[in-house]
Amino acid sequence: MFAKRTNWNLAPNRLSAALAAHRAAGKPLLDLTVSNPTECGFEYDRSAILNVLSNPAALSYEPDPRGLESARRAVAGYYARRKEEVSAEDIFLTTSTSEAYSYVFRTLCDPGDEVLIPSPSYPLFDFLADIQDVSLVRYPLLYDHGWQIDFHALQQAITPRTRGVIVVHPNNPTGHFAKSAEITKLNSICSAREIALIADEVFLDFTLEENRPASFATNRGAPTFTLSGLSKISGLPQMKAAWLIAGGPPQWKSEALARLEVIADTYLSVNAPVQLAIPRFLEQRHAFQEQVIARVRRNLAEVDRQLAMQKTCSRMTVEGGWCAVLRVPATRSDEDLAIQLLTARGVSVHPGHFYEFPTDGYLVASLITPERTFAEGTGRLLSFF
Numbered sequence: 001m002f003a004k005r006t007n008w009n010l011a012p013n014r015l016s017a018a019l020a021a022h023r024a025a026g027k028p029l030l031d032l033t034v035s036n037p038t039e040c041g042f043e044y045d046r047s048a049i050l051n052v053l054s055n056p057a058a059l060s061y062e063p064d065p066r067g068l069e070s071a072r073r074a075v076a077g078y079y080a081r082r083k084e085e086v087s088a089e090d091i092f093l094t095t096s097t098s099e100a101y102s103y104v105f106r107t108l109c110d111p112g113d114e115v116l117i118p119s120p121s122y123p124l125f126d127f128l129a130d131i132q133d134v135s136l137v138r139y140p141l142l143y144d145h146g147w148q149i150d151f152h153a154l155q156q157a158i159t160p161r162t163r164g165v166i167v168v169h170p171n172n173p174t175g176h177f178a179k180s181a182e183i184t185k186l187n188s189i190c191s192a193r194e195i196a197l198i199a200d201e202v203f204l205d206f207t208l209e210e211n212r213p214a215s216f217a218t219n220r221g222a223p224t225f226t227l228s229g230l231s232k233i234s235g236l237p238q239m240k241a242a243w244l245i246a247g248g249p250p251q252w253k254s255e256a257l258a259r260l261e262v263i264a265d266t267y268l269s270v271n272a273p274v275q276l277a278i279p280r281f282l283e284q285r286h287a288f289q290e291q292v293i294a295r296v297r298r299n300l301a302e303v304d305r306q307l308a309m310q311k312t313c314s315r316m317t318v319e320g321g322w323c324a325v326l327r328v329p330a331t332r333s334d335e336d337l338a339i340q341l342l343t344a345r346g347v348s349v350h351p352g353h354f355y356e357f358p359t360d361g362y363l364v365a366s367l368i369t370p371e372r373t374f375a376e377g378t379g380r381l382l383s384f385f
């Protein structure tokens, strides 16, 4: 009676069952997996956020497939502040980057067509692809003095059914940005094979580097879709405001925009109060990002301080984003390890396989965890080895 694409194994995995039991028993928990910024003790300008949602202009309906022009201009302004010129005409507002992915997949892929994704990376891709009947093919990232794309493997992974290559910039959870030599190479591969680059830039602003990495929004070397939104930029995931930008060779771009317009017009999905609030929500990013970057730096300094006192575990390089990847002894499966850390130490971390790390021995901790929990949780975690 149901579509095969929904034949997911929905039974909770052993780790989520252990976590639910731990919580149900009321045991104390040091949760190093928190990624919801609204629950991490950051300060928001509550009245500015709430007041802007009661704009009387929301009482009239002005359907526009791309979204309200005032909101798109504000998004273009966000790029202009970064010295990157994006036209409001090339922007489509969506209710999330997840929805933006569905627009992109629907524009590019027939059922069974393939999209390349980095590995390790963000776990939601599997579901996004299943729902759109897209097949995901992973291309490995290599760690050698920092993360980099394995271009040999990426090229081997391309088949006649490949329609796009996803780049997460910076990647979640490895926290590395695509470097300019890599972008040049991606452009030459994608333009030669006539496939699109799909750049997920939700963490773009959260860099720990001196030089601010460029956005793919102004990339002209290959057909490019750039996705971002306010979930991370302004720490407002509940507002469901994101966008999609088409860029690249002019002829390709105008055709992509025309097709996207039909998809977007079919849904007209972003509600008026949120669209009207986007300019104000974007202004909130400065205060939010300052707090996040300060916390990420403090938590990284703390984990480094604790790692310096032992020899068993280490941390992988972080260039940006909200995660730290720890290398730990691979003496058991990382799921078993995460369960033991929970039961024996009351610490919750993500096992690496959650993000498709190729082997055991990796744990992922959220760097936006409030500092005291992060310090105590890290201490208990390291004391386990």
Ligand SMILES: Cc1ncc(COP(=O)(O)O)c(C=O)c1O
Binding pocket: 035, 095, 096, 097, 098, 099, 122, 168, 171, 172, 200, 202, 228, 229, 230, 231, 237, 242
């Ligand atoms: C790489 C990446 N893309 C997209 C998202 C989700 O963004 P949105 O809330 O706009 O769908 C996340 C959320 O963690 C993410 O890590």
